[in-house]
Amino acid sequence: MSQFLHGEQGAVLVASQLTSCAPTFNAKLYAASQTFDEARHVEAFNKYIQTRTKLMYPVGNELKSILDKILTDERWDLKFIGMQIIIEGLALAAFQSSRDLTPDPVLKDMLGLIIRDEARHVTFGINYLEEFVETLTEEEKEERAQFAYEACWLSRERLCIK
Ligand SMILES: [Fe+2]
Ligand SMILES: [Fe+2]
Incomplete structure (x- = not known):
């Protein structure tokens, strides 16, 4: 629950950065x-x-590294890839399994409402990026793929017990 909270705190910051740095008016309004x-x-x-x-537990190291990576990269589309696709995609799956497993009806309702919002965020991210990625060179696409791969790797590490 604490990591969900920290992830959401990161999401507020990234979404507010996107409001200022996204390239089109529609994307700014959305952010x-x-x-x-x-x-x-x-x-x-x-x-x-x-x-x-x-x-309350402090933020885990891997979640903090992913958030720092997304917050400090200046390229708006990497923020979109990191937040809208990797982190929110992951959060959506984690929220869904917590909602299915919890015996607490308050948490079940709360997660159901949050899942509805997150599903909208992930869908917007995918739709918006689809056209943009087509305009990139092979080298730029490779950089984005590498960034996504590293974020996925950190996300997996987050779940490994050391
Ligand atoms: Fe959220
Ligand atoms: Fe979200």
Whole structure:
């Protein structure tokens, strides 16, 4: 639950960066509305932790590295790939399995509502990037693929018990 909260805090920051650096007005508007969604998710997880679990862990190293990588890269499309596709795709799967497994009806409802928002974010990311990627050179595409690969690798490490 704490890592969900930290991921959502990262999402607020990335979405707000995209509001300023996305290349088209539509994408900026979309990122602005996503910033508001992510702020609501932060509030929901934070309140859930404060009132129900009452135990908060710091951000895990791998999640922090992925978020730092996305937040510090200046290329807007890498932020889109990292956040909208890798992190949110992963979050969507993690939220769905938590919703299916939890016996708590409050958490089930809360995750159901958040999943609805995240599914919209992932879909927008994929649709928006599809056309853009076609305009890139082979070398630029390879850089993006490498970035996505590293983010997936870090995500896998996040789940390995050391
Ligand atoms: Fe979110
Ligand atoms: Fe999201």
